[in-house]
Amino acid sequence: MRALRSATVRSTTDPDELREIQLTKLRAGLAEVLAANAFWRDRLHDVRGWGDFERLPLATKADLLADQAAHPPYGTNLTYPLERFVRLHQTSGSSGDQPLRWLDTAESWDWWLKIWAEHVYHAAGVKAGDRVFFAFSFGPFVGFWSAFGGAQRLGALCISGGAMTSEQRLRNMLDLRATVLLSTPTYALRLADVANELGLDLRGSDVRVTIHAGEPGASIPAARGAIEAAYGATCFDHTGMTELGPTGHSCSQRDGIHLIEPEFIFEVLDANGNPSDEGELVATNLGRWGMPLIRYRTGDRVRWSRERCSCGSPFVKLLGGIRGRVDDMFTVRGVNLFPSQVEDIVRRYPEVVEFVIERRRERQMDEVSLVIETVAGNFSTERLEADLRQALGVRLKCRVAERGTLPRSEHKAKRIRPAGS
Ligand SMILES: [Zn+2]
Numbered sequence: 001m002r003a004l005r006s007a008t009v010r011s012t013t014d015p016d017e018l019r020e021i022q023l024t025k026l027r028a029g030l031a032e033v034l035a036a037n038a039f040w041r042d043r044l045h046d047v048r049g050w051g052d053f054e055r056l057p058l059a060t061k062a063d064l065l066a067d068q069a070a071h072p073p074y075g076t077n078l079t080y081p082l083e084r085f086v087r088l089h090q091t092s093g094s095s096g097d098q099p100l101r102w103l104d105t106a107e108s109w110d111w112w113l114k115i116w117a118e119h120v121y122h123a124a125g126v127k128a129g130d131r132v133f134f135a136f137s138f139g140p141f142v143g144f145w146s147a148f149g150g151a152q153r154l155g156a157l158c159i160s161g162g163a164m165t166s167e168q169r170l171r172n173m174l175d176l177r178a179t180v181l182l183s184t185p186t187y188a189l190r191l192a193d194v195a196n197e198l199g200l201d202l203r204g205s206d207v208r209v210t211i212h213a214g215e216p217g218a219s220i221p222a223a224r225g226a227i228e229a230a231y232g233a234t235c236f237d238h239t240g241m242t243e244l245g246p247t248g249h250s251c252s253q254r255d256g257i258h259l260i261e262p263e264f265i266f267e268v269l270d271a272n273g274n275p276s277d278e279g280e281l282v283a284t285n286l287g288r289w290g291m292p293l294i295r296y297r298t299g300d301r302v303r304w305s306r307e308r309c310s311c312g313s314p315f316v317k318l319l320g321g322i323r324g325r326v327d328d329m330f331t332v333r334g335v336n337l338f339p340s341q342v343e344d345i346v347r348r349y350p351e352v353v354e355f356v357i358e359r360r361r362e363r364q365m366d367e368v369s370l371v372i373e374t375v376a377g378n379f380s381t382e383r384l385e386a387d388l389r390q391a392l393g394v395r396l397k398c399r400v401a402e403r404g405t406l407p408r409s410e411h412k413a414k415r416i417r418p419a420g421s
Contacts, residue, residue: 116150128155185217219321
């Protein structure tokens with residue numbers, strides 16, 4: 001029955017049918033949650049129709065962190081006894097928060113892998129015969145493990161790049177003739193930089209697909225272009241969160257991300273909490289009932305379109321992918337900007353290998369400058385400053401940092417930092 005339903009969902013193109021499937025899944029899961037989950041029991045009410053759903057309160061990461069702090073170590077968002085859970089992961093803590101712990105049951109882990117195999121890898125054209133290299137350290141962060149498990153489920157050969165230097169990873173990829181690379185977009189460019197220094201030929205390698213997550217880079221045209229030029233491969237984006245699961249993947253039209261609607265309910269809300277085409281993405285997962293999230297504010301700023309996509313996907317599209325984190329937005333002389341907009345200019349310069357946006361508050365104003373690291377020592381910032389000014393409408397001062405002084409990350413790169421740090 002479950003297999004049959006899943007087959008129907010993949011092929012459904014009717015929005016009403018999709019909504020019906022979502023509501024059925026939600027109601028079945030919610031019945032268990034309301035009966036046994038202390039975190040949600042008092043916050044939620046029974047949902048009979050969409051009107052009831054829209055009256056459910058929104059939840060934030062701060063709510064979850066506070067709950068885990070008050071009820072260590074896992075908090076009260078548990079629908080089942082602890083014995084039912086088989087995996088523990090945690091968020092990266094990259095935003096400076098305490099890491100959030102997250103548990104999965106065997107069923108919810110299987111749900112993760114199924115979405116990777118049937119949606120994310122499927123969209124990128126990754127198949128059973130592929131050799132997939134994971135350029136990650138395999139710590140407690142869930143992304144690597146779910147991507148690895150999903151590729152294995154697909155029947156691909158999965159190669160861990162844990163506990164390796166960048167050079168070792170490159171030599172492994174080449175020696176083992178990997179066809180697919182998974183990494184953050186920044187780290188893919190870092191690997192390309194190292195390959196360049198070592199004289200290794202990435203363009204001539206077997207890598208034909210790269211899949212990236214953790215940062216918006218693969219949906220930023222200039223960053224995607226830089227990765228594709230370095231590898232001679234097609235670059236795909238994937239969105240997801242430790243707390244929520246894998247939520248989306250690049251559209252083959254290359255102008256956005258399709259959200260995996262059979263497995264989540266997505267909403268976009270404006271600053272007043274009203275439905276909008278542009279605002280914060282809010283999500284409810286429909287396959288992780290041991291530790292579920294209902295109307296969770298992702299903190300991701302998006303614009304979406306329900307217009308039918310020419311790629312054939314019936315699912316809603318985030319135009320241009322995730323534009324940025326709501327809390328990463330900065331303001332220069334009244335203009336609201338996201339690091340991704342700066343990255344789209346910076347990545348047009350192959351000489352630039354790393355960058356960071358420095359922000360200092362002066363007289364209630366953001367004073368922002370861009371610090372870059374380049375391959376050659378004699379890079380003139382004038383042209384870059386002019387391009388930034390033209391694209392963003394405001395002036396950003398650029399400064400060249402010494403080679404090797406900006407932070408390197410194989411995880412989420414921090415693109416904004418306070419000046420002086
Ligand atoms: Zn599409």
